[in-house]
Amino acid sequence: MLDEMNDDQKDLAQVVRLALAEQTEDVRLFVARLVRKYRNSNPELAEQLNLFLRSKQSRTATPLRKALNTTTTEPILPVDDESRLSLLKVFKDPIDRESPLLSADLEESLQQLIQERKQAKKLAALGLHPTRSAIFVGQPGVGKTLTARWLAAQLGVPLYVLDLTAVMSSLLGRSGSNLRAALDFAKRHPCVLLLDEIDAIAKRRSDESDVGELKRLVTVILQEVDEWPPEGLLFAATNHAELIDPALWRRFDLIVEFKLPEMPLVKDAIQRFLGPDYSVFGHWIDILTFAFNGESFSNIERSIQRFRRALALGTASDAELIENLIKSRVFVLEHQARVYLAVLLTKQTHLTQHAISDITGVSRDTIRKYSRAKKGKRRLKNEPD
Ligand SMILES: Nc1ncnc2c1ncn2[C@@H]1O[C@H](COP(=O)(O)OP(=O)(O)O)[C@@H](O)[C@H]1O
Ligand SMILES: [Mg+2]
Structure with missing residues (x-):
């Protein structure tokens, strides 16, 4: 049914879905996206939506919530400066979370990844370090995000997801600082970081404006993949392998291919x-x-x-x-x-x-x-x- 809807109807349906699920933060995130989407084509609508966003402050940004936060050990997540929306989605799953359905080869390579982490000392004694980065490739709905969640749970750390489509739809200057804020945060906390839809950068690169800034963004990612600390684990996911810069591709320690199920x-x-x-x-x-x-x-x-x-x-x-x-x-x-x-x-x-x-x-x-x-x-x- 969703296939038959036009873009506006899909947006409307999405807002309703999120609102009914009381995912207020996600509603805000989505509306912020709509503001960017309509900024050029329908400035009045964008303006109106933006007003709604601003008049209704994010719950997580209220002083009360902040005060509550300091009593827990929860790290404070980085936010977009303008919208105050969280840049990272957090998943904390129990270790006994049901495993995704995986083909035998996939299962094997992921089990090795887990064992490398669990036996990092053994590797270190031999001058080796565990896999630090991996890129997940495959069509939508084959379990890339799900598997990242499951792996993080297996390793006993939270999964932070940075949706690059959302980052790239923010104004370019902010894309860069948002990306850096998210990466810095992830490096400072024990976690798995997933850069989801990493091809969004490549897509944006094809339009002529702001080529310089985009190149810098790609460079940031290239460097981060290279220098990701061995205690951390950096995943990227894409539905469009063909859009990934070969220079980026080469830098990942592991390529994990997700196929349609047999x-x-x-x-x-x-x-x-x-x-x-x-x-x-x-x-x-x-x-x-x-x-x-x-x-x-x-x-x-x-x-x-x-x-x-x-x-x-x-x-x-x-x-x-x-x-x-x-x-x-x-x-x-x-x-x-x-x-x-x-x-x-x-x-x-x-x-x-x-x-x-x-x-x-x-x-x-x-x-x-x-x-x-x-x-x-x-x-x-x-x-x-
Ligand atoms: N390998 C899998 N095993 C079990 N369920 C799956 C699997 N792949 C996808 N699903 C179902 O489809 C949903 C979307 O999968 P997701 O991991 O977000 O796909 P992708 O990130 O590859 O687009 C999951 O939440 C899950 O319900
Ligand atoms: Mg996904």
Whole structure:
């Protein structure tokens, strides 16, 4: 649904979502972004939003809250000078936080990263230091941010996230000082720092103005990656590997590639996201796995959550939900995959051949032919085990 909305509608929806979740600080952060976004195209709106922002002081900036803060050991987070919004998002998760679903290679390389930290002394005795920096690459919704959170929890430190898209949308002079403030803060506190959407800098670099300042920003990051203290851990994440400056790329100790999940992981994901409703949808698992193949974890999660809500409210039956899902997915499948799906439906459901033909767009003749064929005779591409 979000795909069909225009930009303004998406912004509106986002404000409503944050407001209803009472994430006041996030509402402020988002409105500050809108102010920057509309500064040129709609100055009056930007001005009005800015007034709202200023008339309603940030809760964290009130003296009372400040006074309370001093009684705890919580470090005071750096803020943007103009908006007074926090530059860093903080995540503090317990060590037993559920681990992300990871492919075997990914799991292995992350386990090594954790072990390097836990056995830093052993490494030091050999004149080695643990991995200090890593860049996470992969499409949206594959677990880059989630994994950073999980790793920080494993290491017993908070994760601080600096969203570079937000930093880059501030006025350029401030982008630089905001970036430095965030980096300095992270170096002074035990933590994992994640520079999220680091390609935002590259994107901004392509527009001609302020080239000098942008170059300086990139230089700051290059130096920081080089000199990041071995006690700290610096992650960067990007959905656009191709936009990353090769000079920056080279500097990270580790490149971690997040891929779309393969079938067995898709299956695990469906199972995890269904939670207790697995008892209802469990017998559809092969069909669901096939239908969600090629999707990101977050897309799978979103669809499954929608299923669960519909089921809870009784607005649709599980069969109807699955049918609609397949109808919406078949058009991206190749003919062979559609045939496979049709056969799966024949074997695992009580749907009539007519209905299956209708849903998958495969003729009844073809369905009949393949349903009779012995399994293993004609294995199809992407066929699950
Ligand atoms: N590997 C994964 N294992 C389990 N859930 C995942 C995974 N990847 C994504 N998700 C789900 O999708 C959401 C968004 O993932 P996120 O880590 O923010 O993606 P990215 O940073 O790669 O865009 C997560 O909060 C989680 O609910
Ligand atoms: Mg992310």
